[in-house]
Amino acid sequence: MTSPLFQQLPQQRRLQMALQAPLGKVVHLEFLSFNVESDEYVKNCSHDALFIYDGYFPYGDILGQLCGHSLPENQISSGRNMTLHFVSDYGLTYSGFKIRYSFNDSEAIALEGCEGFTHIYDNPSGGNMTSPMFPKNYPNNADCKWLFVAPAGKVVHVEFLSFNVELSSDCNYDALVVYDGVEEDGVLLGQLCGHSLPMNQVSSSRNMAMHFVSSSYMSYSGFQIRYSFNYYGGLASKSSKPQAAIV
Numbered sequence: 001m002t003s004p005l006f007q008q009l010p011q012q013r014r015l016q017m018a019l020q021a022p023l024g025k026v027v028h029l030e031f032l033s034f035n036v037e038s039d040e041y042v043k044n045c046s047h048d049a050l051f052i053y054d055g056y057f058p059y060g061d062i063l064g065q066l067c068g069h070s071l072p073e074n075q076i077s078s079g080r081n082m083t084l085h086f087v088s089d090y091g092l093t094y095s096g097f098k099i100r101y102s103f104n105d106s107e108a109i110a111l112e113g114c115e116g117f118t119h120i121y122d123n124p125s126g127g128n129m130t131s132p133m134f135p136k137n138y139p140n141n142a143d144c145k146w147l148f149v150a151p152a153g154k155v156v157h158v159e160f161l162s163f164n165v166e167l168s169s170d171c172n173y174d175a176l177v178v179y180d181g182v183e184e185d186g187v188l189l190g191q192l193c194g195h196s197l198p199m200n201q202v203s204s205s206r207n208m209a210m211h212f213v214s215s216s217y218m219s220y221s222g223f224q225i226r227y228s229f230n231y232y233g234g235l236a237s238k239s240s241k242p243q244a245a246i247v
């Protein structure tokens, strides 16, 4: 794609372009040419600027506010959507920009649990688990599944070390859903979102499942969890009935 009338930018123009990659892919931008007016003295982009939004305009995070005469770095969306928003004022104009966009696979290693199958955590000594791309923002349209499997005779204990998930009523947009047991026939322990640390969670059997979904815009850093496998009644007793404690 190019700026309006590439090579000869008209004055006072706005251009917006939404790019959407197929599910599971991200948008990748490469700049082939870039000449946009910048303020010579303060070096900001107050006259003309190309804004790049991660997600939809104007909700997504701004990946870049670009102007000047050198090629910007490549840009990559965290989810499948990216929006380019270009504004130019009545002042000087330059040739504008020429961009090549493509839809690429996201970094597989950073999307553990989101590959369409359930990722298993069964290290007997426990460990940490995070949302995809943590501590960077999780991708939009994520759909990730994890299953914790304790050794025989033990239960799963989960402690939240960090939690930042878009807050919505009933967690309808983004949510981490926690099940006591496997997802298909487990008991719902919690549907979690928001920006405060949820209570610890404990399973009543060897399995605890988690399912994270995110909407098509607005994302945050997500979560980091420490899991361990304990005999029931150990660490579990303190927090096995978190809902009752709130009421």
Ligand SMILES: [Ca+2]
Pocket: 166, 173, 174, 214, 215, 216, 217, 218, 219
């Ligand atoms: Ca969201």
